[in-house]
Amino acid sequence: MAAQETSQSATFRHAFGNVLSFTVLLLIGVMAFSIRLFSVIKYESVIHEFDPYFNYRVTQFLTKSGVYDFWNWFDDRTWYPLGRVIGGTVYPGLTLTAGTLWRILNSINIPLSVETVCVFTAPVFSAFASWATYLLTKEIKGAGAGLTAAALLAMVPSYISRSVAGSYDNEAVAIFALIFTFYLYIKTLNTGSLFYATLNAIAYFYMVCSWGGYTFIINLIPMHVLLCIVTGRYSPRLYIAYAPLVVLGTLLAALVPVVGFNAVMTSEHFASFLVFIIIHVVALVYYIKGILTPQMFKVAVTLVVSVGMVLCVAVLAVLIALVASSPTKGWSGRSLSLLDPTYASKYIPIIASVSEHQPPTWPSYFMDINVLAFLVPAGIIACFLPLSDASSFAVLYIVTSVYFSGVMVRLMLVLAPAACIMSGIALSEAFDVLTRSIKFHLVGTTQNPQDNARDATKVNQNDVKSEKSEDTVKERPSRKSKKKDKENIEKPSLVSRVEKRLLVLPLETSVMAVFLLVLLGAFYVVHCVWAAAEAYSAPSIVLTSRSHDGLHVFDDFREAYAWLSHNTEVDDKVSKSKRSDSFALKTPTDVSGISFIASTHYPLILFEVLNLAVLGLVQRNKLIGLLAAAILVQVASWWDYGYQTTAMANRTVIVDNNTWNNTHIATVGTAMSSPEKAAWDIFNSLDVKYVLVVFGGLVGYPSDDINKFLWMVRIGGGVFPHIKEPDYLRDGQYRIDSQATPTMLNSLMYKLSYFRFVETDGRGYDRVRNTEIGKKHFKLTHFEEVFTTHHWMVRIYKLKSPKNRIRGKTKRSKSKSGTSTSSKRSTRKKNPWQ
Amino acid sequence: MGRSATTKDAHALFHSLRSAYAATPNNLKIIDLYILFAVATAVIQVAYMAIVGSFPFNSFLSGVLSCVGTAVLAVSLRIQVNKDNKEFKDLPPERAFADFVLCNLVLHLVIINFLG
Numbered sequence: 001m002a003a004q005e006t007s008q009s010a011t012f013r014h015a016f017g018n019v020l021s022f023t024v025l026l027l028i029g030v031m032a033f034s035i036r037l038f039s040v041i042k043y044e045s046v047i048h049e050f051d052p053y054f055n056y057r058v059t060q061f062l063t064k065s066g067v068y069d070f071w072n073w074f075d076d077r078t079w080y081p082l083g084r085v086i087g088g089t090v091y092p093g094l095t096l097t098a099g100t101l102w103r104i105l106n107s108i109n110i111p112l113s114v115e116t117v118c119v120f121t122a123p124v125f126s127a128f129a130s131w132a133t134y135l136l137t138k139e140i141k142g143a144g145a146g147l148t149a150a151a152l153l154a155m156v157p158s159y160i161s162r163s164v165a166g167s168y169d170n171e172a173v174a175i176f177a178l179i180f181t182f183y184l185y186i187k188t189l190n191t192g193s194l195f196y197a198t199l200n201a202i203a204y205f206y207m208v209c210s211w212g213g214y215t216f217i218i219n220l221i222p223m224h225v226l227l228c229i230v231t232g233r234y235s236p237r238l239y240i241a242y243a244p245l246v247v248l249g250t251l252l253a254a255l256v257p258v259v260g261f262n263a264v265m266t267s268e269h270f271a272s273f274l275v276f277i278i279i280h281v282v283a284l285v286y287y288i289k290g291i292l293t294p295q296m297f298k299v300a301v302t303l304v305v306s307v308g309m310v311l312c313v314a315v316l317a318v319l320i321a322l323v324a325s326s327p328t329k330g331w332s333g334r335s336l337s338l339l340d341p342t343y344a345s346k347y348i349p350i351i352a353s354v355s356e357h358q359p360p361t362w363p364s365y366f367m368d369i370n371v372l373a374f375l376v377p378a379g380i381i382a383c384f385l386p387l388s389d390a391s392s393f394a395v396l397y398i399v400t401s402v403y404f405s406g407v408m409v410r411l412m413l414v415l416a417p418a419a420c421i422m423s424g425i426a427l428s429e430a431f432d433v434l435t436r437s438i439k440f441h442l443v444g445t446t447q448n449p450q451d452n453a454r455d456a457t458k459v460n461q462n463d464v465k466s467e468k469s470e471d472t473v474k475e476r477p478s479r480k481s482k483k484k485d486k487e488n489i490e491k492p493s494l495v496s497r498v499e500k501r502l503l504v505l506p507l508e509t510s511v512m513a514v515f516l517l518v519l520l521g522a523f524y525v526v527h528c529v530w531a532a533a534e535a536y537s538a539p540s541i542v543l544t545s546r547s548h549d550g551l552h553v554f555d556d557f558r559e560a561y562a563w564l565s566h567n568t569e570v571d572d573k574v575s576k577s578k579r580s581d582s583f584a585l586k587t588p589t590d591v592s593g594i595s596f597i598a599s600t601h602y603p604l605i606l607f608e609v610l611n612l613a614v615l616g617l618v619q620r621n622k623l624i625g626l627l628a629a630a631i632l633v634q635v636a637s638w639w640d641y642g643y644q645t646t647a648m649a650n651r652t653v654i655v656d657n658n659t660w661n662n663t664h665i666a667t668v669g670t671a672m673s674s675p676e677k678a679a680w681d682i683f684n685s686l687d688v689k690y691v692l693v694v695f696g697g698l699v700g701y702p703s704d705d706i707n708k709f710l711w712m713v714r715i716g717g718g719v720f721p722h723i724k725e726p727d728y729l730r731d732g733q734y735r736i737d738s739q740a741t742p743t744m745l746n747s748l749m750y751k752l753s754y755f756r757f758v759e760t761d762g763r764g765y766d767r768v769r770n771t772e773i774g775k776k777h778f779k780l781t782h783f784e785e786v787f788t789t790h791h792w793m794v795r796i797y798k799l800k801s802p803k804n805r806i807r808g809k810t811k812r813s814k815s816k817s818g819t820s821t822s823s824k825r826s827t828r829k830k831n832p833w834q
Numbered sequence: 835m836g837r838s839a840t841t842k843d844a845h846a847l848f849h850s851l852r853s854a855y856a857a858t859p860n861n862l863k864i865i866d867l868y869i870l871f872a873v874a875t876a877v878i879q880v881a882y883m884a885i886v887g888s889f890p891f892n893s894f895l896s897g898v899l900s901c902v903g904t905a906v907l908a909v910s911l912r913i914q915v916n917k918d919n920k921e922f923k924d925l926p927p928e929r930a931f932a933d934f935v936l937c938n939l940v941l942h943l944v945i946i947n948f949l950g
Contacts, residue, residue, distance in 0.1 A: 192914070192925075194907070194910050194930070194933035195933045195937075197937065198940050202940070236921060239909070239910070240914075243906045244903070247906050254948060255944065255948055261891060264895060283909075288851070291851070291855065292850055292851065292854060296846065296850045299843045299846065300851075303840065303847065
């Protein structure tokens with residue numbers, strides 16, 4: 001009777017618990033979605049930054065032309081004259097996901113535009129990611145930890161920074177795919193079911209489609225398998241979890257065109273193959289051990305070891321010879337810079353120039369994961385008590401992600417789920433202990449009648465120790481070792497004594513501790529909401545600033561792109577993008593004030609010579625060079641603005657954010673660093689008609705091209721040796737005032753930025769560099785200014801066509817006109833295209 | 835002396851292995867035969883590639899990986915069906931076989947797509 005009642009009440013409690021956790025998960029999803037909507041509320045539903053514009057353009061093409069055309073698309077509007085094979089160089093996961101969503105919604109008669117779907121993809125997938133975190137942590141520790149971890153992930157600022165509404169970038173879907181793949185791996189490991197192994201491989205395929213960071217998975221899982229083998233935790237479930245994943249995963253990864261045969265040929269995947277071989281050897285050894293007697297097994301071991309060693313050495317030698325023959329040992333540049341952080345700065349300036357690839361500062365850890373930073377160690381300890389396969393995976397995950405986040409600030413994003421899982425486990429364990437002791441004190445000893453007797457005798461013993469849960473838990477192993485030689489009868493009493501030891505904390509301590517933990521959570525929530533609202537919601541295509549006379553909105557970028565699309569010739573083949581039609585002269589209607597110094601989070605370390613004020617004012621976006629040299633109406637700018645120009649202005653560009661061709665970018669960098677005549681030659685050879693520069697000196701916008709100029713010099717100098725960086729520096733300092741070097745004052749970038757600048761205030765005071773400019777009154781001979789935006793932030797120049805009449809060859813023309821005689825041109829060494 | 839001892843040991847080892855293996859049930863032996871067949875096919879393909887060259891590399895890759903894949907899946911099936919494994923004693927063999935078939939389906943779908 002009593003048993004039936006207790007079982008009924010147990011099922012009722014289970015049902016209630018399930019309903020409660022379902023409701024909580026729903027609320028977590030809603031919260032994850034809503035906290036990312038700040039920029040939509042403050043500004044408008046617009047796509048942010050630079051990379052998302054490219055993804056948006058690709059998604060538009062996909063929705064218009066269908067999957068097959070998208071897969072085979074060759075884009076001739078970018079990287080002129082080379083073009084870009086979009087189908088083979090883009091990770092299709094994000095665009096296919098958004099395209100599918102759009103198609104499904106349209107088919108059920110919800111006519112959302114492609115742009116809306118793109119803007120809101122990231123918040124939707126962040127809700128999915130928090131549910132995936134719940135599932136993963138439930139596999140590691142239990143449902144309570146799962147819910148806590150999901151709640152933490154929904155709000156963690158590091159993840160919010162890359163998945164706000166409008167940040168339509170790969171990480172929006174990739175983090176969800178990452179966590180989901182890990183969940184399925186741990187599920188397979190825990191259950192040993194081949195069904196989950198299949199699902200795991202499919203989830204890994206989705207991850208490979210979405211992000212280049214899939215190499216993290218394909219190296220972390222083999223590391224974990226190796227760890228399990230080495231610590232003696234090999235089991236058949238491990239084999240089922242790992243071996244099918246490797247085979248299916250490699251095949252599926254090779255299916256994605258961007259990866260292709262790299263899945264079997266680059267060093268990033270070799271770890272998985274090596275561990276694949278190792279696990280087969282280990283499985284064979286265990287099998288033979290199982291069917292042989294111990295003596296025979298020893299014989300087998302000695303025999304095999306002697307023979308196998310020779311074979312192993314031979315194979316290893318061949319492998320090493322193969323790998324060593326390639327100069328980078330088979331690793332790609334970006335992965336190599338992860339292992340050796342100084343590699344990029346020495347050899348590949350393009351990778352080094354991206355501000356997201358710099359190491360993070362210490363405060364950025366606190367900014368990005370806040371309270372979790374000191375809950376993580378508690379979580380690591382909790383994972384060891386008891387240690388299971390799943391919790392050893394969690395520990396490995398956090399350790400590796402902390403290392404990689406220390407190398408590159410962009411990888412703080414991979415740290416966020418690991419930190420949330422660990423903190424969720426820590427918080428849940430703490431709450432477990434505290435609420436159990438509260439319940440014990442309040443409800444008394446009526447819960448467990450069989451432990452009552454022992455309880456009475458042990459309570460006075462335990463009351464003496466009023467230590468924290470961590471100390472208690474640490475005491476447990478030592479106690480166990482001391483009592484190892486007791487008889488078996490003592491063991492149950494030991495276990496129950498140990499359990500009772502955990503339960504009993506004094507009531508006041510427990511209540512206080514619960515209150516403090518809740519306060520900690522409250523601080524975390526407040527910080528996350530602040531970070532989402534103030535720091536990470538700037539669309540960076542529209543800037544605002546507060547001043548004493550109200551709010552100023554700087555919509556110069558869109559003004560410039562609109563001018564380009566309306567006032568220059570359009571190529572026949574290209575369809576008008578919606579963006580350029582809809583935002584002609586449109587300013588955002590929301591006027592909430594936010595300083596356009598979005599965050600101090602990613603300092604631009606590049607310009608060490610510039611003052612700290614500039615460093616502090618840097619925005620979060622990458623260094624982008626918009627090198628656009630377009631043919632018909634080709635626009636030249638540094639590569640940062642390439643994606644936006646093609647997406648919004650709908651003009652062909654020379655280089656864009658993909659940065660796959662270093663020589664091409666170096667050509668544009670050289671052009672910007674050269675005097676007017678040489679630059680005109682270079683741009684003319686690339687069929688450029690318009691040059692676009694971003695200038696922040698009038699309003700104090702620090703991410704302009706003059707600040708990025710040294711990178712143009714470095715990248716250009718990396719390929720064309722006549723550009724030397726010391727030529728542009730005076731005494732090692734980068735200056736643009738009267739003390740600047742003549743090379744600097746004659747460079748195209750200086751001239752295009754400061755042309756007619758003295759007319760604004762009479763003395764040409766640059767608000768970013770905080771100094772008056774060096775050369776104030778000059779004329780442009782090879783370029784003419786066609787458009788400058790309202791706040792002088794974007795300036796567009798047109799290449800002057802060569803003069804019709806050339807003076808005789810004997811008379812040297814002193815007027816520096818645009819035409820040069822052919823003899824002059826042939827002696828020009830600066831034109832790289834002849 | 836050492837040589838004869840090792841050969842004697844080798845013989846004894848071989849005999850004990852043989853006798854132990856003869857004790858395995860028939861269904862496991864069938865699975866083992868299938869694994870052997872798959873691995874042999876893979877070896878033949880690699881040898882062919884070494885002779886003829888690897889030009890349609892995707893075809894070579896999909897061929898070899900399909901053999902290796904079915905071998906791995908068959909090993910997983912064997913693990914799950916083996917009555918000596920305590921961890922899987924409440925997993926019905928029909929469920930194990932259904933999972934095996936599903937995983938093979940996915941594998942071969944991918945193979946056919948990649949074969950080119």
